[in-house]
Amino acid sequence: MSKVSSELAAKLKTSKEFNAEACYHCGTCTALCPMGYEVLPRKLFREAMLGLEEKVKARIPEIYQCLLCRMCEENCPQDVHIAENVRYLRNLINKEEMNLIK
Amino acid sequence: MPLPIAPILGILADNVKQRGSVLPISKKAATGWAKGLNLPKGGETVIYTGHMYQLIPAIDAMSKQMAMFEESPITKLFPLGRFANKIVNLSFFMSLMASKEMKVENNKILRNIASLLKKSGVELGYLYGDEMYSGALIYDEGLDEVFVPHAKKVYAKLKKNGVKKIITVDPHTTNMMRDIYPKVVPGYDIEVQSYMEVLAEKAPEALKQCNKELVIHDSCVYARYENMVDQPRELLKNAGVDVKLPELSGKSTHCCGGPIEALFPKKAHEIAGNRIEQLQEQGQNIATMCPICLVNLRKAAGGKGCQLKDISETLADAYL
Numbered sequence: 001m002s003k004v005s006s007e008l009a010a011k012l013k014t015s016k017e018f019n020a021e022a023c024y025h026c027g028t029c030t031a032l033c034p035m036g037y038e039v040l041p042r043k044l045f046r047e048a049m050l051g052l053e054e055k056v057k058a059r060i061p062e063i064y065q066c067l068l069c070r071m072c073e074e075n076c077p078q079d080v081h082i083a084e085n086v087r088y089l090r091n092l093i094n095k096e097e098m099n100l101i102k
Numbered sequence: 103m104p105l106p107i108a109p110i111l112g113i114l115a116d117n118v119k120q121r122g123s124v125l126p127i128s129k130k131a132a133t134g135w136a137k138g139l140n141l142p143k144g145g146e147t148v149i150y151t152g153h154m155y156q157l158i159p160a161i162d163a164m165s166k167q168m169a170m171f172e173e174s175p176i177t178k179l180f181p182l183g184r185f186a187n188k189i190v191n192l193s194f195f196m197s198l199m200a201s202k203e204m205k206v207e208n209n210k211i212l213r214n215i216a217s218l219l220k221k222s223g224v225e226l227g228y229l230y231g232d233e234m235y236s237g238a239l240i241y242d243e244g245l246d247e248v249f250v251p252h253a254k255k256v257y258a259k260l261k262k263n264g265v266k267k268i269i270t271v272d273p274h275t276t277n278m279m280r281d282i283y284p285k286v287v288p289g290y291d292i293e294v295q296s297y298m299e300v301l302a303e304k305a306p307e308a309l310k311q312c313n314k315e316l317v318i319h320d321s322c323v324y325a326r327y328e329n330m331v332d333q334p335r336e337l338l339k340n341a342g343v344d345v346k347l348p349e350l351s352g353k354s355t356h357c358c359g360g361p362i363e364a365l366f367p368k369k370a371h372e373i374a375g376n377r378i379e380q381l382q383e384q385g386q387n388i389a390t391m392c393p394i395c396l397v398n399l400r401k402a403a404g405g406k407g408c409q410l411k412d413i414s415e416t417l418a419d420a421y422l
Contacts, residue, residue, distance in 0.1 A: 034356055034357050034359075034373055034376070035369070035373070060107070061107075061366075064107050064243070064362070064365055064366075065362055065365075065366055065369060066362075067322070067357045067359070067361045067362060067373070068242055068361055069322040069326070069356075069357035069361070070322060070326040070327065071322070071326075071354070071356070071357065073326070074326055074353055074354065087241075087242065087244050088244070089244070090243055090244025091244035091245075091246050092244075093244070094111065094243070094244050094245055095247070098107070098108040098111070098112075099108075100108060100111055100112050100115060100245065101115075101245070101247040101248070
């Protein structure tokens, strides 16, 4: 069973930068990703929006491996700002998990 | 053992906070390229390198070290390295280990670009020691709390020098200073154009027809972030270059792997190798337009028989 963080879910819901609600899981992003990920970005965003903090933490290497190349965005039928969403998650992790901002 | 993300990002962030750049280099290394070009200090329109081409030799030296550490237990000492780097500028040693050949080549690229702009009639100044790194890498890594104050400092320097327009030489600095700074720096009013956009507008006549084939590797940031696809093609075609394009080009260009070089060197190398194969299907002379693409693709191309050069070299050959 996964633990839900209502704080994470609320943060993403009210964020102006994080936009993934329009994603309907078509998988175009995943198919085109030069990294060849199976999960990013569609599953990651869903997990983040649901507040599944542990699952998001388990994907930290993939979050930092994203090239931000926007190949996925170029073809996203829902205009999800995928690279900016990944960058937003990095910012959250930098602050809250890695304690990098002091 | 993968490289530890937190201490590496910590070192980059500390360097920007304390020393103004992800990998501090000397003033001479940052501005030496302009020696003898007689560019006036400051002015309303300046060339803005953002130190990208100058940083690459040091970044390359660092990434070679990182690749060696990737499988080593030494990674456990990285947090200690971050602590030490706060006191002594350890990362500066990377610039001492940087390839001289690469420094010479990158300085020549910048000299060519400045000369191309001057030749096409642009009244061009340069900020010399007042020019600062744009902060592109720390922004990409989500270090916004370090990036935003840095961007404000960069803007203050531009205003102090009376700059109204900057002409950039690489895609990352172009994106930061054209699209990101206006979002994070209140009152930001600097006009930003890439040198290829300026040259395409000026449409200078080529002095020489190159009559050669050249495969273009588009930069992801120029093509998809900045919508700059046609200008390099126009400039090359007007110079008699037979432009060859891989299947993944323009807005569908394939990444060089460079953005993850600092944290995941092996994966970066693998992606660059894939891209080299795609480019080689079209020809063996390949032009890049980003210093990160150039260094990363070159590493993967070693021994594969192709030649990679910055696009400005061909432009200089034709238009200067």
